[in-house]
Amino acid sequence: DTEVTQTPKHLVMGMTNKKSLKCEQHMGHRAMYWYKQKAKKPPELMFVYSYEKLSINESVPSRFSPECPNSSLLNLHLHALQPEDSALYLCASSKIGGTSNEQYFGPGTRLTVT
Amino acid sequence: GQQVMQIPQYQHVQEGEDFTTYCNSSTTLSNIQWYKQRPGGHPVFLIQLVKSGEVKKQKRLTFQFGEAKKNSSLHITATQTTDVGTYFCAGDNSGGSNYKLTFGKGTLLTVNP
Numbered sequence: 001d002t003e004v005t006q007t008p009k010h011l012v013m014g015m016t017n018k019k020s021l022k023c024e025q026h027m028g029h030r031a032m033y034w035y036k037q038k039a040k041k042p043p044e045l046m047f048v049y050s051y052e053k054l055s056i057n058e059s060v061p062s063r064f065s066p067e068c069p070n071s072s073l074l075n076l077h078l079h080a081l082q083p084e085d086s087a088l089y090l091c092a093s094s095k096i097g098g099t100s101n102e103q104y105f106g107p108g109t110r111l112t113v114t
Numbered sequence: 115g116q117q118v119m120q121i122p123q124y125q126h127v128q129e130g131e132d133f134t135t136y137c138n139s140s141t142t143l144s145n146i147q148w149y150k151q152r153p154g155g156h157p158v159f160l161i162q163l164v165k166s167g168e169v170k171k172q173k174r175l176t177f178q179f180g181e182a183k184k185n186s187s188l189h190i191t192a193t194q195t196t197d198v199g200t201y202f203c204a205g206d207n208s209g210g211s212n213y214k215l216t217f218g219k220g221t222l223l224t225v226n227p
Contacts, residue, residue, distance in 0.1 A: 031213050040222075041220075042202055042217035042219055042220050043157060043217055045214060048213050048214065050213065055213070056214060088156075090157070094213060096213070099145075099162075100162060101145075101162075101206070101213065102159040102162050103147075103157075103159065103215065104159065105156045105158070106156065107155070107156050108156050
């Protein structure tokens with residue numbers, strides 16, 4: 001199974017809402033990532049978890065709160081977002097160590113903040 | 115910080131023509147990876163290059179890593195409509211230790227049938 005799944009596929013939320021994005025993989029990967037991608041731009045790294053611990057936070061505003069409950073799951077909790085946060089949010093996973101650290105991306109959640 | 119420049123930004127070709135996209139890093143890389151993102155889709159891993167001067171082929175796609183491990187290219191021979199999408203290079207200069215890839219801005223390939 002080389003699949004990363006993400007839910008929901010689409011999300012529309014108001015600026016006062018609280019919502020969560022979910023990501024799951026069963027490849028035994030111990031690194032998991034959140035990226036934000038705007039139209040016609042490359043993915044922009046937000047957070048990296050390795051062995052279920054937050055290892056990289058790319059100075060992301062606190063209205064985005066990641067969580068890694070176990071080695072297969074990754075959540076992104078959203079609160080008080082701004083319209084400019086509307087984007088495609090991609091989850092990815094990869095092995096740790098060795099020479100092959102390619103990332104497997106999920107299909108993404110397309111988020112619209114109104 | 116590390117920068118990865120990718121050109122061209124856009125390329126439109128007639129089906130059957132060749133296509134090449136180039137990446138150049140400001141720092142020496144541990145490895146470089148290539149991803150393809152179809153319109154409306156998500157990035158899909160194509161290949162990873164690790165060794166200086168490495169060349170790898172996947173059917174009509176040829177990937178090269180420069181001798182100095184700072185530049186790379188992807189060449190597609192005889193493009194097909196199924197090749198349409200954005201091709202991203204992504205450089206890793208961490209030795210694989212902190213999992214952070216720096217993506218180029220991507221090259222959007224469109225193919226006229």
